[in-house]
Amino acid sequence: MESDEIVRKFYDETVDDEWERLERHRVEFELTKRYLNRYIKPGDKVLDLGGGPGRYSLYLAELGCDVTLADLSEKNIEFALKKANEQGLAIKRLQVDARELSTIEDSQFDYVLCMGPMYHLKSEEDRAKTIRECLKKLKPNGIMFVAFISSYSFVWDYLIRNPELILDSERKSELNKIVDGKDFAGKGFSDNFYISPENVLPFFNQFDLEKLHLLNSESFLYLREPELLRQKPEVINAWLDLAEQVCEREDLLSMAEHIMYIGKKPIKT
Numbered sequence: 663m664e665s666d667e668i669v670r671k672f673y674d675e676t677v678d679d680e681w682e683r684l685e686r687h688r689v690e691f692e693l694t695k696r697y698l699n700r701y702i703k704p705g706d707k708v709l710d711l712g713g714g715p716g717r718y719s720l721y722l723a724e725l726g727c728d729v730t731l732a733d734l735s736e737k738n739i740e741f742a743l744k745k746a747n748e749q750g751l752a753i754k755r756l757q758v759d760a761r762e763l764s765t766i767e768d769s770q771f772d773y774v775l776c777m778g779p780m781y782h783l784k785s786e787e788d789r790a791k792t793i794r795e796c797l798k799k800l801k802p803n804g805i806m807f808v809a810f811i812s813s814y815s816f817v818w819d820y821l822i823r824n825p826e827l828i829l830d831s832e833r834k835s836e837l838n839k840i841v842d843g844k845d846f847a848g849k850g851f852s853d854n855f856y857i858s859p860e861n862v863l864p865f866f867n868q869f870d871l872e873k874l875h876l877l878n879s880e881s882f883l884y885l886r887e888p889e890l891l892r893q894k895p896e897v898i899n900a901w902l903d904l905a906e907q908v909c910e911r912e913d914l915l916s917m918a919e920h921i922m923y924i925g926k927k928p929i930k931t
Contacts, residue, residue, distance in 0.1 A: 665853045666734065666759060669782045673714065673735035681715040681741065688891060689883045690920055692902055693909060694777070694807075695721060697875065697924065701805055702727060702773055709771045709799055711760055712778025716742025716753065723751040730754040732766070733778075761788055763795040771799050777809035777922075784847035784855045786865075793869055802929040806871070807922060809879065813840055813856040815919040818884060859915035862923055871925035878918035881905030885917075 673680060684691040698718070702708065704726030710719045715738045719731040723746065731753050733739050739755045746753045758765065760779035774796045783789045796806055816836050820827045827833040839846045839856070847855045857865075862876060883890060883905050890901055908914060915921060 665782070665784060668853050670734050673733075674737040677715050677735070677737050677741045680738070681717065684717045687880075687887065688898075689881070689887050689902070689905070690879045691717065693877075693879055693881060693906060694718070694809075694922065696902075696906055697877070697922070698722070698775075698807070706772040707770060709766070709774045709796075711758075711763075711774060711776050711796065713742070713775060714738050714778055716745060718775060718777065719753050720745055720749065720751060723753050724749070728754075730756060730766075730771075732756040732758045732760075732763075734759060760792045761795065762791075763799060766799055768798045769801050772801055772804050774800055774804065774806045777807060780808060780810045780855065780857075782853055782855060784853065789855070789865070790868065793866075797869065797871070797927055800927045802927060804927045805874065805924065806927070807924050810857045810862060810921045810923075811854060812915070812918045812921050813844075813846065813858045814916050815856065816840075818917075818919055822885070857921070859918065859921060862921055866923060866925060869925075870928060872928060873923070873925050875910055875922070875924040876915075877909045877922050877924075878911075878914045879909070879920035879922050880918060881909035882914055882917055884919050 702722060707728045708722050710729060710731045713719050713731045713733055716731050719729045719742055723729045731739060731742050736757050739757060742753065743755055756765065776792065776796050779792050780789060783792060800806060817840060820833065820837065828837060836848065843858050843860065845857045845861055866873065883901060890898060
């Protein structure tokens with residue numbers, strides 16, 4: 663089975679779990695929303711590419727944005743539309759492969775969220791093709807939000823869920839990838855791509871983008887997130903306030919499960 667079919671099948675079969683993921687991992691969701699809120703205003707046009715079951719699409723639609731949710735999984739899109747109808751919100755829908763967006767008009771979006779495709783595109787060529795497609799859809803001066811899974815995510819997941827996995831030869835081989843400091847592709851929750859934090863900015867050097875932010879989407883909170891989320895709201899928010907202030911520090915990137923690049927498309931002169 664081709665990789666894109668594996669990924670499509672995975673998301674078609676795990677819609678409910680994907681919807682709940684950002685409830686279980688609220689730090690990522692809340693910090694990302696804070697960065698969206700720095701830029702996106704009511705009335706802005708947003709393409710949520712690879713937006714899954716629509717957590718961010720629905721959030722932005724509720725803010726009054728003109729949102730198009732585009733995803734590889736038809737089941738994800740159907741779920742998002744059902745949620746939108748339940749909440750009295752309007753979102754547009756498209757089933758697409760992020761590498762080929764010819765069905766979407768160019769230069770029409772103020773913002774493009776690409777917070778899913780990079781988790782699965784295992785070749786550099788496909789990742790670059792997707793960024794170029796996103797750039798085509800952005801207006802001049804438009805802003806792109808691109809998320810990656812860090813190569814360190816294996817480390818944190820194994821430490822949290824089952825530290826003894828390091829004794830398994832196959833799992834230890836995966837963990838040793840961080841020793842080399844290289845990107846790698848392999849079997850994670852689906853067919854996945856993992857990027858070394860130090861390689862994110864070099865990847866974007868090939869594109870005509872002005873870097874605005876590079877951040878650890880969990881800041882320093884990921885390893886203690888379950889304990890944090892049991893606290894009262896004012897405690898959670900105070901920790902999020904502190905986490906937001908330091909999440910762009912380079913020395914925290916290796917603590918990330920997810921890394922976010924935010925860049926602006928320049929106005930051509």
